[in-house]
Amino acid sequence: MMSRLHIPVVPARPGEQPDFSYVKIVAAGACPRPPIDVPVLGTVPLAEGLIRVLDDEHRAVGPWEPKLDADTLRRGLRVMILTRTFDDRMQRAQRQGRITFYMRSLGEEAVSAAAAIALRDRDMLFPSYRNQGLFFARGLSLVDLMSQLLSNSRDMCKGRQLPVMYHSAERHIFSISGNLATQFPQAVGWAMAAAIKGETDISAAWLGEGSTAEADFHHALTFAKVYKAPAVLNIVNNQWAISTFQGYAGGEQRSFAARGPGIGIAGLRVDGNDFLAVYAATAWAAERAREGHGATLIEHVTYRAGAHSTSDDPTRYRPRDEFDVWPLGDPVVRLKAHLITLGEWDEACHTALAREVEEEVTAAWQEAVSFGTLNEGFRLDPSLLFEDVFKELPPSLRAQRDELLAELAERGQ
Amino acid sequence: MMSRLHIPVVPARPGEQPDFSYVKIVAAGACPRPPIDVPVLGTVPLAEGLIRVLDDEHRAVGPWEPKLDADTLRRGLRVMILTRTFDDRMQRAQRQGRITFYMRSLGEEAVSAAAAIALRDRDMLFPSYRNQGLFFARGLSLVDLMSQLLSNSRDMCKGRQLPVMYHSAERHIFSISGNLATQFPQAVGWAMAAAIKGETDISAAWLGEGSTAEADFHHALTFAKVYKAPAVLNIVNNQWAISTFQGYAGGEQRSFAARGPGIGIAGLRVDGNDFLAVYAATAWAAERAREGHGATLIEHVTYRAGAHSTSDDPTRYRPRDEFDVWPLGDPVVRLKAHLITLGEWDEACHTALAREVEEEVTAAWQEAVSFGTLNEGFRLDPSLLFEDVFKELPPSLRAQRDELLAELAERGQ
Amino acid sequence: MNCWLSLQSEGSKAVPTMNMVQALNSAMDIMLTRNSDVVVLGEDVGYFGGVFRVTESLQKKHGTHRVLDTPIAEGGIVGAAVGMCANGLRPVVEIQFADYIYPAYDQIVSEVARLRYRSAAAFTAPLTIRTPCGGGIRGGQTHSQSPEAVFAHVSGIKTVMPSNPYDAKGMLIAAIEDDDPVLFFEPKRIYNGPFDGEPDKPAQSWAGHLLAEVPEGYYTVPLGQAAVTREGSAVTIVTYGTMVHVSLAAAAALDLDAEVIDIRSMVPLDVDTIAGSVSKTGRCLIVHEATRFAGFGAELSASIQEHCFWNLEAPITRVTGWDTPYPHAFEWEYFPGKRRVMNALRRLMGEQS
Amino acid sequence: MNCWLSLQSEGSKAVPTMNMVQALNSAMDIMLTRNSDVVVLGEDVGYFGGVFRVTESLQKKHGTHRVLDTPIAEGGIVGAAVGMCANGLRPVVEIQFADYIYPAYDQIVSEVARLRYRSAAAFTAPLTIRTPCGGGIRGGQTHSQSPEAVFAHVSGIKTVMPSNPYDAKGMLIAAIEDDDPVLFFEPKRIYNGPFDGEPDKPAQSWAGHLLAEVPEGYYTVPLGQAAVTREGSAVTIVTYGTMVHVSLAAAAALDLDAEVIDIRSMVPLDVDTIAGSVSKTGRCLIVHEATRFAGFGAELSASIQEHCFWNLEAPITRVTGWDTPYPHAFEWEYFPGKRRVMNALRRLMGEQS
């Protein structure tokens, strides 16, 4: 007999015409902005709508307009450009064999940049591997980030982690995990602890739409709902999970944000390529959490314009030119145009900024490689391999370390 | 500083007045009954409402009235009374030390009885430990069920399982697991397989509201949504998970059924103590699934009137007399009253039925114990301990079996 | 040789008898009192006090915000606890039965155990996961398992199991104070009294047992140290949990000069104490409840063989649960009881070098 | 002694060279063709053909309803597969990396492995779970793990790992046809060519390797049988997966008359072949990539010691990954390479009895 199983529809495969008609778009300014203490069900229209601020003429419109000053907007633009420049440069470094692996966030830079700027410095961030913008926005040293990528002698992870698995205790950013979604319940636990201690810091976490299928996503939402944890939970719906279209995560004819009200927390669906919308939604959710009204689930609708990682070739599973017709555009282009519309920016400023950032990245790279790369001049002490498994080195690991050191001596290293 | 964490409110603890004001009740007949192919969002009012058929005068009213003939209603009543009688008797057997453990379904008998009658015989059932009614409705031999409880020589599980962990391949009921929620994605996988094979059989699964917090609940909903699996997914919200109130599973001010539309499958909230409502909702969901419109999540609002299990003492954590004021009443009393209202039943019939069932249970018990009990006349072959780990006994287990047999010979057994 | 008998307790007055449940309860009570970062969370642990009553009255005493009832989601509980650690708390998690720890396996293996390493100690997970394990209570296959081996293999988490009230309290306090994550297995068969593996004998209570004299106040029993529970020179029995008592009974029944070592910690393992003993006796029996194949006994055997090869007079032998799921009706055919240990000891002593 | 070299294949024509990826792909292709109950499911396995291309073109050939892309939920994939089994299918599940199998641990341990037993064979779970494992590809800690031990300990599931294309195909067909659940580990470092543990040498391909001559048609390599990959009489090396090749290289480099046993199946374990060899040689080195403590080598050591004690001339030795998470930058300090195996062999041969 013929199979009756429903197989999610993928709108376009290589060689086919890109087709984004499935993306439900709402006009900029059309979504209402309820007070931050609105009951959960009051957010249903927002979870099914699309919060947008920038209109087609690059003006900021509607109730979600966050009324940011031009300096903040320029700061956002700079973070996004830095993200993109850094990404490009590191991708090239990977191609040259200087680093083993890299993951860009091309096309989704607004998601991290705007959120980090909307949150307070002491709010704790639980990123996925594609939220490098958070680190740039919080001002981490590029040399430190590059050193992690290079696993060199200045590597914050002491050589133990795949590139991009950064962290920063100082800047309140949790250690990135290679296991999808695990950070989501952790962020909720962090927020519960903040509430238990009576503190007003909140947490924010990010994962991809594909990762929402994992158990930890459900655990996070359940705990957030039960204890009204002060957390902002972000789904970055960039349409793809490696080769798997978002329909396979449950995105067919349903928003991911709707899972929020479904389980009893607020939900917002946001134009993830609209810096102002992401900022406004994050600020609203953060205030809601901080004031004790519980967590919000935010879906950022965006598009992963690059490959999944340097190990991936997206032309095998989707049309090459999808990003060109992505209906929500390019976040950098849109914020730039908005600033120009405001009279706060022009092409000359933009070129200067691009050059400045380019130079900053180049200088940082030169400094970073001076601390070694994985294959050249690598000088991390191999005994670090055995440290931090436990707080103290147990006798068994001491013995293993000594065995290795003897072996290395023999190998002439 | 003072904790700001929200702790779910438990309406009444021992010594306090029972308080069910949190249970959102809707008048019988008030919920609309959409066509079975209604879009998912069309079920939102049903997921947040309460489907009821029996009104306060015990009449069947409204669009969900399933128009069952009196024989079917009497059959339902009989299954419920059998369930309750069996439960009582087995609880006593446990107190007498004849069986090691038991779990009653007192107060929730309609959930299983009505569903089993609404489904087709070849539909595959994935019960939790509190759905014994499914086995009664499908006509399993009481002696077989009791033999499982007794781990005697006729035990379908060959002595390997805790009491109540039944199964029946013949009657299409899956093996009950002691691990909460694991059967939920399995039921969806079964339904996917039916669809792949082009068959029209569907699956149905049950779990407690407490178990919805487990990962497997989320996996089941996700897979059901993505592949439109022909499954009926039931949450039995009996208000308690051992000592834990349903608010700790996310039930505060939010229905569990709403998780269905939240993720993109239909949702129905049903009066679980209304036999007709459970029947009607199940039949609707089954038809929807069978016709290819996907899964439905049904929340049955009911009350666990007894202890969690024979190891539990609910007076330690909730008022003793809650069931007396439970707003949705007793499912047996309500169906009986309905039949009487219809003129299809009377007290004499009821007493006769009760006596008949009582005798059936007694006779079955006498037969079952004739096959041994765990401590008396137990005769299961100890080599069964080693069988069915794998299809064939590997050499290592053969050696272990021989070692045991030698030990037993020595022990004089 | 590290022997718990020499341990001191601080500020303890009269020494009352406690069973293991009370001892564990006392440990948490003390730590909740001493350290405001300590929180307790798990299914039914709050108002109800836990299905085995181990957290009884802790919520009443320390409040609903420090002793939390949770949703039924073991993975969520551990995941949330990791986040709490990142925010400075020291969560003590209860997993209701060890048989239900598997939904949390990913958070434990991939997160709890790796966090310190992967972040070069910028973030750590000083949580304690308590869970009742083992059989002997007619719990069937989902209330009887002993899954310690699948955690002991995972680098980055300490794994321990006490066998008596004194150790239970001292080790639990040590675990809560430990800056590394600790998986704390509690052999539920001996919560209320020691058990020598003979189900037909009347249940024993802890009353009168030397190791049930538990100081009321704070004290610790260091993790990573085995205890020589009985000294002897003919054979070494290496064991832990409930099987300590079964092994003692078997040795006594045979009137054998056996040294019984309660390893107490699987990770870190006190190889010195164990190897010292086996080198002395030349014979070794390993006893645990868990299934044999690739169980923790395999590591014990391999380690001991590596350290004591030249002193061994007979093969190291394992007495364990059979390699099957835990069977309800065949519990006493499955459980490695006194007779099985005695038979193994007899065979082991009969082997000639 | 069971030696794969004697195995026959059915209806095979010319014998082309396949790498492991192609061999595994061919096994699934054949089984999808022969048996309409076989379905393949996993993350990215459908349209894309898997991140390691092992399922390449299977969906194109057998359709979107038999080769399914799935949501990213390992627990859900395995849970759904169990239900498919109950409805007569034979799912072949891919877990993208063994490092990501832990979210499915509960379904595997509590359901897949127990179903036949608990239901007295009324229900069974004849599924195959394929997953790439092991390091050597600069994958860091979440793309390099070897978690076989935490499955081998679980009664009711077979656990296997091939080391070459011929075995890969024959064992995968055997696994899919097996009525018991099989966990099928694929050492990803040798997907495209054997690897002798020396990262600086140019990558080898399978071309020209005897065991890369893989019949195009159907054949099986029975599960539960070890292979004697190299005969010898001075010492037995017991190993599996990538380490078979490292061990062979180390033995060759030392010009040592070593017997190398590729166990292939951890469960069921072919103790006879292993014990026979060690009894003959009197010396045994166990080599695996996974961390040592409570790893599968412990079971091998314990079993061998139990069977061969009186023939052992030196302690059984283990060469393994260190007891740490898998470290990105220190990959070649971590990986048990040729030199480490050679050193252990030298020490082992130096020990006098």
Ligand SMILES: Cc1ncc(C[n+]2csc(CCOP(=O)(O)OP(=O)(O)O)c2C)c(N)n1
């Ligand atoms: C538990 C787990 N399963 C599988 C993987 C492999 N994997 C890495 S990224 C990825 C896709 C994730 O997609 P999505 O969540 O949408 O995030 P995106 O890459 O689009 O940002 C997969 C399957 C993993 N890292 N962890």
Ligand SMILES: Cc1ncc(C[n+]2csc(CCOP(=O)(O)OP(=O)(O)O)c2C)c(N)n1
């Ligand atoms: C994975 C898992 N965790 C914990 C338990 C212990 N346990 C058994 S029943 C139960 C409560 C379940 O409550 P609910 O789902 O509401 O079902 P009910 O008993 O009310 O029918 C718990 C926590 C278990 N069996 N499995």
Ligand SMILES: [Mg+2]
């Ligand atoms: Mg994505």
Ligand SMILES: [Mg+2]
């Ligand atoms: Mg319940």
